[in-house]
Amino acid sequence: AQTVTQSQPEMSVQEAETVTLSCTYDTSESDYYLFWYKQPPSRQMILVIRQEAYKQQNATENRFSVNFQKAAKSFSLKISDSQLGDAAMYFCAYRSEETSGSRLTFGEGTQLTVNP
Amino acid sequence: DTAVSQTPKYLVTQMGNDKSIKCEQNLGHDTMYWYKQDSKKFLKIMFSYNNKELIINETVPNRFSPKSPDKAHLNLHINSLELGDSAVYFCASSRDRGLVYGYTFGSGTRLTVV
Numbered sequence: 001a002q003t004v005t006q007s008q009p010e011m012s013v014q015e016a017e018t019v020t021l022s023c024t025y026d027t028s029e030s031d032y033y034l035f036w037y038k039q040p041p042s043r044q045m046i047l048v049i050r051q052e053a054y055k056q057q058n059a060t061e062n063r064f065s066v067n068f069q070k071a072a073k074s075f076s077l078k079i080s081d082s083q084l085g086d087a088a089m090y091f092c093a094y095r096s097e098e099t100s101g102s103r104l105t106f107g108e109g110t111q112l113t114v115n116p
Numbered sequence: 117d118t119a120v121s122q123t124p125k126y127l128v129t130q131m132g133n134d135k136s137i138k139c140e141q142n143l144g145h146d147t148m149y150w151y152k153q154d155s156k157k158f159l160k161i162m163f164s165y166n167n168k169e170l171i172i173n174e175t176v177p178n179r180f181s182p183k184s185p186d187k188a189h190l191n192l193h194i195n196s197l198e199l200g201d202s203a204v205y206f207c208a209s210s211r212d213r214g215l216v217y218g219y220t221f222g223s224g225t226r227l228t229v230v
Contacts (some may be wrong), residue, residue, distance in 0.1 A: 035218045039157075045206065045221035052216075084220075089157055095218070103172055104219055105158040 002027045004094050013082045020067075020112045021077045021081050023092030032096035034068070034075045035104070040088040048090070051075065054108035079112075087114040118204055119143050122207050122222035129197055137192045137225045138206040139207030146211060147171075148190035149219065150182060165190055197229045 013019035036048040092107040152161040164172035188228040
């Protein structure tokens, strides 16, 4: 079964600085998608960024970018110019069609604090 | 214009009661899901329906029963509630089974069993 691991339960960053959240996953599949979701205190799950495994180019969305290392099965999220509104729980997630059915498998989450 | 709406947002009930959580999506998605988020914030899938057909049924007590009257609705009924059922329950939907675009989540229902 696929597993997703986020080894940092908590991280903190100063406002305007850069922070990187780590995620690793375990799979034997070759075609899959990876996602980062943000859950602020409002509880809403918000899609931040996604990456197709067959694409070598790292995905970017404004201040959010990923470092995708397929061979290492690593998918880290970099947040540049951190803002107070970035404070949230961040979840890494994995999805494939081959064996996972329709499920999105989540990591344990990383709680990000942004200090003013 | 909420894309995935869940009701109620908060639910406090006594042990042994039966309760339902409703979910509706207006995105035209063909797959809907229920996830449970425990006290440690871990998200685990419970059920998935594609075009009203059950396609994922995780190891969930029989007291939990999903019902999908049409592909825009997926309700969760829970019988004989237990203290351990206290959690946040998320409904979500996707197109293309969420492979490419992931899921759109509702805002969650915080269930507290006392």
